[in-house]
Amino acid sequence: MRIIALLNRGGGTLRTTDLDALEAHLREAMRVGGHTIELGYIEGEEVGRELEAAAGSPDHDAVLAGGGDGTISAAAAALMGSGKTLLVLPAGTMNLFARALGLPMDLHKAVDALAKGVARDVDIATADGRPFVHQFSVGLHARMVLMRSRLEYASRLGKMLASLRAAFAALAKPSTIEAELVMGETVVRARTPGIGISNNLFGDGPLPIAEKPDGGLLGIYIFRTARRLEIALLFVAMMLGRWKEIETVDIHQSEEVVLRVRSRRRNQTCVIDGELVPASNETRLRIHPKALRVVVPADNDR
Incomplete structure (x- = not known):
């Protein structure tokens, strides 16, 4: 897959994580898994805007979102029905959707699971059209x-x-x-x-x-x-x-x-x-x- 990864610096876990080590691991794991990856950081009010831009980019067919439940929800909303794939990196407090997908809560283990993982279609809900x-x-x-x-x-x-x-x-x-x-x-x-x-x-x-x-x-x-x-x-x-x-x-x-x-x-x-x-x-x-x-x-x- 051609992946663009957007990590929310404000995510609970990422604030106390060695980001250089995580980035190096992410790049290597995806390379070994046969994927290409472009990586960037997002924060604050730009989160939703950057995720929507990534979802609409013709240069990628998958978006890796790193952050808490709010970040993952925004990424899912941007990708809903697009045919593009969402990779969830659990970096929040509860990480409830990531848990539902069976992902490890340790960031490095989650990266490995995503690099070797398989695509699956799951449900998403809306409230008055809001996913x-x-x-x-x-x-x-x-x-x-x-x-x-x-x-x-x-x-x-x-x-x-x-x-x-x-x-x-x-x-x-x-x-x-x-x-x-x-x-x-x-x-x-x-x-x-x-x-x-x-x-x-x-x-x-x-x-x-x-x-x-x-x-x-x-x-x-x-x-x-x-x-x-x-x-x-x-x-x-x-x-x-x-x-x-x-x-x-x-x-x-x-x-x-x-x-x-x-x-x-x-x-x-x-x-x-x-x-x-x-x-x-x-x-x-x-x-x-x-x-x-x-x-x-x-x-x-x-």
Whole structure:
């Protein structure tokens, strides 16, 4: 493949990585794997613009994106339906999409896996046309992300601690939204603290990772309680990988869902792949089966 690699210097792991050593390893691994590579660095507001330019370049047929979930989401959005291939280098805090693809979390091991990997078509979802690879959420999660954004942190550990503080703050004063979800002929109405809609159903385990990246169905999660204790128990169950056993979570699957939300909050927000964005009263979410080509480890070509 003719690869252009764009590494986000602001990615959590890259900020503390020997970039010269990583670049040398990346070039050599790709050479041995039979690929050509052009490498550059991106940061801040230029990330989305540079990824879109790389996706549209006739000089390359693949884009390697190095960074956190936000960077990878932007790269996937740029490449969706293009026929070009995305290589994911996990350099963020959680790296949820990279985990779903079976990639190692160590940067050098991930480079080796990508150099020897195979192409595979996986699903990508959209919210009112905006692509996402992991999750859309409203309610509790959006409040947590908003609270975390007001806290200062300068490292991966700092971000995790800030997330924990934000979770406790949100739990201290839970609120609810009124929601209606239309899934084909099924209509669900709920007063809920939060709703999550994922690009394929999450598997078991302590991290919310798609069990099958090409399953072809959105995972839809509706929390049915606003009681602090029950929400806290849900968080504990999630960390233990047993959240599916909690009766206060309704789980649905659908190719498409229309979500209508009413909230007492004046400026309603949602989270798309970890990014806090303004939310509308009605959002149409769809899954696009096998609309994104990625590279996965050769032994994970399920």
